[in-house]
Amino acid sequence: MTDTRATSQSVRYRERLWVPWWWWLPGMGVAALIAFEFTLGVPSLPEWLPYAVLLPVAAVALLWLGRTELRVVGGGEDTELWVGPAHLPAGVVSRSAEVPRSAKSAALGRQLDPAAYVVHRAWVGPMVLLVLDDPEDPTPYWLVSSRHPDRVLAALRS
Template identity: 80%
Template sequence: MSDTRATTQTVRYRERLSVPWWWWLPGLGLAALIAYEVNMGIEGLPDWLPYALLLPVAAVVLMWFGRAEIRVVSGSHGDTELWVGPAHLPVSVVGRSAEVPRTAKSAALGRQLDPAAYVVHRAWVGPMILLVLDDPEDPTPYWLVSTRHPDRVLSALGR
């Protein structure tokens, strides 16, 4: 017989790593310029067709870039987890945590980066958080995740 108890979860923190609003201006502008060029180069094509195709493609690409979401969720049994996109990490396996400021980001992602680390980096987001794991069964030494508000994430994690 399976356990069918429902577990309630409370979202303690949520952040979507969307692109900055001003990226939409050059993104849609570039799509409009390409549509104009296509329109000029192909005779007999309806004038509206390149715009109707390329502007939505640009919008979808910009939304796809910002699809990553960070969530800190607490369960009904007091267990807290960090979700970054589809991956999740129980806070119980985090040994140490720290904020990585924008000035130290290139060093953290440079030669010092362990290839086995779990990294979610978004270039348009300045700071990051570092979560060093203390789990002998997990080959991942640490998580390095972009976030606009590292203090809020670490506070929600109880760190």
């Protein structure tokens, strides 16, 4: 059973956390190099077969790494932040802030609360910090990677 609430409401902001475009060149290069090694090591294989298998595997792996979608849906009191399958009603957010790339290591290092909900993508610089005020939820805050944290926060506040 799938939850259709996120798709039935109006989407105020949407962002896919894709890997950078330049990762594709080294990713395909490594796959081609491994395929070349297979053609040298297993001469009984047709030369095209390792390429036909490993290049699509590399493409699927890169697409899989960028599968996380961040979106803000709804409006007013029904506004929610969805990060992948997890969602957070905007009403339980007591404070919010942008975490710049320069402060990211501190936020993910010794200051990180183990109970926090974290969606970190190393290839995305800034993050969004959402401090929760929900006595029923043991999660103190959400820390989520976003290329445009100002747009996420504006969509959550409006």
